[in-house]
Amino acid sequence: MRVTVIGAGNGGAAAAVELTLAGHDVALHGRSEATIEPFLRQGIRYQGVFGEGCIKPALVTTSLKEAIENADVAVVTLPTFALGSVARELHEAGWGGSRPVVLNPGHTGGAFEFDTEFRRVSSAIPPIAEFATLAYVARKPAPDAINITGRAKKLRAAALKGGEAAIEAGTILFPGSYDCGDVIASDLCNVNMVVHPPGAILGASWVEATGGDFTFYVQGLTSGVVRVMEELDRERIAVGKAFGHDLPTVIGEMKAIGTVPPDADERDYRAIAAGEANKRIKAPDSLGHRYFTEDFSHGLVPFLVLAEIAGVQTRTTRALVDLHGTMVAGLPRPAARDARSMGLVGATMASLRERLGK
Incomplete structure (x- = not known):
């Protein structure tokens, strides 16, 4: 699957590692040149639950338009307070109403906010799903490295009305995630x-x-x-x-x-x-x-x-x-x-x- 990971911090780097190792075509988007420059230069070094090594995503860029150009799905791994602005930026970059968006995580109310902000700029709303919590416990010990000490074994996911394609994509990309029924159940299980x-x-x-x-x-x-x-x-x-x-x-x-x-x-x-x-x-x-x-x-x-x-x-x-x-x-x-x-x-x-x- 062609996946755009939006966010190059702890969660985004961990997701890029897991998805690349699983054979997906990953484009990693970071807002800051300083954040992505080490990844551009020598890839993402990783250690922890996925072993030890170095991966190179298919694309690493600060251009959101470039990152989403050929994507089947977008996985948003930014801090939850950025979800509203990301919804607007995705629309401006050309994300239409058919390609799914997976919030990893949405935390409490994330899907509601993302949906609300997208509706303010477009009537074509993409399928939206969220995870209750980030799939990883991960920290960057160095600018080009990620230490992934934990990966969720079971991970609640849920979609808003019309989000079936997003929940399907999320559960395929992140084994162990499952549809918990509705977004309220997901929101309330933000640990x-x-x-x-x-x-x-x-x-x-x-x-x-x-x-x-x-x-x-x-x-x-x-x-x-x-x-x-x-x-x-x-x-x-x-x-x-x-x-x-x-x-x-x-x-x-x-x-x-x-x-x-x-x-x-x-x-x-x-x-x-x-x-x-x-x-x-x-x-x-x-x-x-x-x-x-x-x-x-x-x-x-x-x-x-x-x-x-x-x-x-x-x-x-x-x-x-x-x-x-x-x-x-x-x-x-x-x-x-x-x-x-x-x-x-x-x-x-x-x-x-x-x-x-x-």
Whole structure:
């Protein structure tokens, strides 16, 4: 399959490696010349779950028009707060209404935002599918290298109404991904919005004092953080139930993904610290880190929108969002994914089901 991977960061480099190794024709698009220059010069060195080696995508470019010219499908691996702008840029570059788009990941509300933004510039909407979380745990140890320490074993995917071609493409390209039924189920199983905000808020002073020189999922996973995480997860599960979904705890979801041990008790939130892919990950180095900029504004904020539509009280979620807003006041941050950006202003359960094709 001819695949355009949009985004040359951790997720994009990992996707380019996996898809190239699987025999697909990959065009990698990066917005920054500085980011893609090492890949252009010597390919992408990789190590981890796919072994060790170096791949050279068929094309590496900063031109989105060039990257999508012959593509069968676009896989978007950019940070979730970039999805709205990518929708507009894809339209401007000539992406029509028939070729599918796979958001890897969409996180919470990503498919809604991408669809809404595309509709603002075009009536020809491409098939859209999203993954609940990024398929990889990956970090760049060098500008031309990617260390892929984890690959999701089971990965929730879902499509908006009319997105059958996108869900089909996504499940072919990324073995282990599966159609979980609808986008709400996918949105609510974004594990990052549960496992990042409690530790980020309660560990913020440690982040600022040490520049993140501690392990986020081990040293940072204190008893107080766990109690907040448990309550946040209970609220997520309650919202899911209101929409007709019997969701597992976040630990159960992470067991399926493969980021906690397979024998972990689904009620034991400390199991996060035992996951091989997580135990060495350092804390954010500042309040500008994506755990602060992404998982609140594009995780918990859209979750609150869904909770309001469902009529479920979410006091812990609201407290985290409010504290975060005070903490980062005056700092650069992306606009939140709210009801307007997702096209859900005034939405009801009935109108939401219509948009989902239910």
